[in-house]
Amino acid sequence: MDRSKDGAPEGSVIAGVATGSDFLQLRIGAAPAGGRAEWLAGELRRAIADGRLPVGSRLPATRVLAADLRVSRGLVTEAYQRLREDGQVAGRGRGGTVVVAAPMVAAAGPSPAPAPDPPSAPFAAPPARDVFDALRAAPARIDLTPGVPDLASFPRAAWRRAERAVLTGLPAAALGYGDPRGTPELRRAVVHWLARNRGIRADPADVLVVAGTTQALALLTQVLRRDGSTDIAVEDPGSLGVRQHLQYWGAATPPVPVDADGLRVDALRASGARAVLLTPAHQFPTGVVLGGARRRELLRWATACDGLVIEDDYDAEHRYDRPPVPALHSLLPDQVCYVGSVSKLLAPALRVGWLLAPPRHREALVDAKRFADLGNAALPQLVLAHLMASGELERLIRQLRRRHRARRDAVVAAVRSHLPTATVHGAAAGLHLTITFPSTAPPDAALAAAALARGVKVHPLSWHGQRPYGRPGLVLGYAARAPGELTEGVAVLGEVLRGG
Incomplete structure (x- = not known):
């Protein structure tokens, strides 16, 4: 037929x-x-x-x-x-x-399935490039990974309203290729946001919209390398993930020690580096704030050697027990490159951040962004700009501060109860805190591996240092878990430390 x-x-x-x-x-x-x-x-x-x-x-x-x-x-x-x-x-x-159905295919012979990696696998060796992928994939009942906001609090209803408002008035021409620097609406909103919340005065033309802090660092590293600068000094301890990104793009990362007042500028000067990346408002992972004297010394260093300070302001909006700390960019904009994003405000999945660079690097950075991806997707930028301009984002931050403070308090109380020999660092702000143990405690990677085997996921402090820190420690994120889960997670850490 x-x-x-x-x-x-x-x-x-x-x-x-x-x-x-x-x-x-x-x-x-x-x-x-x-x-x-x-x-x-x-x-x-x-x-x-x-x-x-x-x-x-x-x-x-x-x-x-x-x-x-x-x-x-x-x-x-x-x-x-x-x-x-x-x-x-x-x-x-x-x-x-x-x-609705696929045929069974006869196998050529028995092929046993590969044995799954043990839960502690991410901690079995010095961290590799894909260590964060491996850790994210590892199952855990209680995930205390630092750097993760409360994703359940993402303002879905407000985002939908903003999206509808944007699409209702959006001309067809706005759906074409746009300015690689970002939409004018978001750049204006970012300028107003930074003026209100971080004391930074800027013009929308100064703002480069990027796909998160990681892309900002990639663009900066490429531009500095073309100018002959291959060293970007970093805090020690400092973010392992940030260091990996800098190194991937070809930068050497000489470590600069951090003490109770933040980055040691004398050690920075001795390193010979002409650029430095730091987190002055809430140092990762120790949580210390760059002190006033250190700030002045750092800015004198930048002026004297025409150096570049890269200010990663990753979680400055989250503070509980202290007043806001002015951004370095507000003090010396010609020597400070400011980087921010919404990853800790809303969600990392949005991949939206901003970069305010000194004039001498601005054109090269726009070129690097242009040839990287022609610019971020416009629709999320317009929706975010609407949320910022309407005050919705500030209302969300006020709600989150109350929630995060309660969760922070639950972690601190649990540490005092279940880990009485531990010292808490950096609890006045941010979405994480660090605890350190006496030098007689087991290595922190072993503690993290044992905790993961019991269903609790944390970072060992040693991951984030290029040199020995002196005491073992753990970095705990608390923003994404309820107080009861936080208490249970810390109780498991206490059992692990006692060898139970």
């Missing part, structure tokens, strides 16, 4: 174009004469078997595939019917014809 479309032989070349379909790259000309329906059914069976048509996927409508192949609709219908009789596809009314 192989029927062909009237007026044209199936599988022929019509008007100089070979008949075929983009769907599975089907070419009806390869089918044997008189057996085209069986050939088509066989091609579909092979696609289902090898995974090109997985269970749940929908086949094209019979009239669409028939038109593509220049054959009669009855031929395609017949091929689909053969698959229905085999039980591999089923009709779903308006949902079309759907793949």
Whole structure:
């Protein structure tokens, strides 16, 4: 019952174009004469078997595939019917014809499944480039990973309202390629946001919108390397993830010690580096604030050697027991490159941040952004700008501060109860705190591995140092967990430390 479309032989070349379909790259000309329906059914069976048509996927409508192949609709219908009789596809009314079962493929021989990595695998060796991917993939009942905001608090309703408002008034031209620096709306909103919350005075033309802090660091590293600067000094201890990104893009990262007043500028001067990356408002991971005398000394260093200070202001909006700390950029904008993002405010998945660079680097950074990706996606920028301008984001931060303070208090109380020999650092602000133990305690990587084996995920402090810190410690994020979970997680850490 192989029927062909009237007026044209199936599988022929019509008007100089070979008949075929983009769907599975089907070419009806390869089918044997008189057996085209069986050939088509066989091609579909092979696609289902090898995974090109997985269970749940929908086949094209019979009239669409028939038109593509220049054959009669009855031929395609017949091929689909053969698959229905085999039980591999089923009709779903308006949902079309759907793949419902794949054939069993005989294995060439027994092939045992690879043994899964043990839960402690991320801590089994010095951290590799993919260590954070491995740690995220490791299952845990209580995840105390630092740097993660309360994702359940993402303002979905406010985001939907803002998205509707943006789309309602959005001209068609705004859907084209835009300014690689970012949309004017978001750059204006960022300027006003920084003026209100961080004391920074800037112009929208000074703002470069980037895909998070990590892209800002990538662009900066590339620009500095082209200028002949290959060293970017970093705090020690300091963020392992940040250090990995700098090193990936070719920067050397000489370590500069951090003490109770923050980065030691004398050690920075001795390093010979002309650029330094630091977290002055809430140092990661120790939580110390760069003191006033150190700030003045740092700015004198930058002025004297024409150095560049890269200010990572990653969580400055989250503070509980102390007044806000002015941004370094507000004091010396010609020597300070300011980096911020919404990863700790809303969600890392948005991949939106901003970079305010000194004039001498601005044009090169815009070029680097242009040739990296032509600019961030415009729609999320416009929605975020609406949230910032409407005051919705500030209302959210006020709510989050109350919630985070309660969670911070729960962690501190649990540490005092279950880890009485531990010292708490950096609890006055941020989304994490660090605890250190006496030098007689086990290595912190071993503690983190044992905690993960019991379902609690933390960072060992030693991950974040290039040199020995002196005491073992753990870095605990608390923003994303309820107080009861935090207490339970710290109790598990107490059991691990006692060897129970």
